[in-house]
Amino acid sequence: MFSQTAEYALRATVALAQQPDNPLTTAEIARITKVPAGYLSKVLQMLAREKIIRAIRGLHGGYQLLRPAEELTIFDVVNAVDPIKRIHSCPLGLAAHGAQLCPLHRRMDDAMAAIQEALSATTLAEVVAEPSASIPLCPGISFVAD
Numbered sequence: 001m002f003s004q005t006a007e008y009a010l011r012a013t014v015a016l017a018q019q020p021d022n023p024l025t026t027a028e029i030a031r032i033t034k035v036p037a038g039y040l041s042k043v044l045q046m047l048a049r050e051k052i053i054r055a056i057r058g059l060h061g062g063y064q065l066l067r068p069a070e071e072l073t074i075f076d077v078v079n080a081v082d083p084i085k086r087i088h089s090c091p092l093g094l095a096a097h098g099a100q101l102c103p104l105h106r107r108m109d110d111a112m113a114a115i116q117e118a119l120s121a122t123t124l125a126e127v128v129a130e131p132s133a134s135i136p137l138c139p140g141i142s143f144v145a146d
Contacts, residue, residue: 001115006082008035008043009052013077016053017069017124023062043081050080069128075119084119086112 011033016024026044030037044063047053054066065072078084087109090097101109 002078003082004039005043005046006078008033008040009047009077009081010074011035012040012043012063013047013052013065013072013124014127016063016065017072017128020065020069023056023060023064025062029063046081047077052077052080065124069125070123072124073120074122074124074127075116077124078119084112084116086116 012029012035015029015032024032026037026041029035029044030040033040035043044053044055048055048063051066052072053063055061055063075084087101087105089099090101091105
């Protein structure tokens with residue numbers, strides 16, 4: 001359902017949400033999230049371009065969320081790297097349908113709307129703080145640079 005890029009973006013932003021006061025380098029995020037560093041670098045660039053994260057240069061630089069995790073939704077992150085595509089007109093280009101979707105495509109768009117609504121209703125802070133037997137990402141991983 002979701003692209004690998006969206007999955008990696010979500011992992012990266014959750015890692016950053018877990019350490020809001022501590023910029024993380026690409027290498028640190030890659031280690032924490034189990035995402036290949038080369039691919040992650042491209043994902044981080046996309047997130048920075050869409051104003052989800054910011055790059056901090058210098059000796060103690062890295063990446064941080066641009067806004068508090070309480071203000072960033074899962075939808076914001078997914079939409080920044082792989083926007084959810086809604087159906088606004090007949091995908092078959094049938095002139096008789098115009099903007100009126102047939103029952104099949106209306107139901108498909110309804111499903112996409114429900115996904116969009118669910119992802120918009122959950123912030124990164126909620127994901128990080130949710131009590132669960134399994135925490136986001138990997139337990140026991142140090143957030144301190146090696």
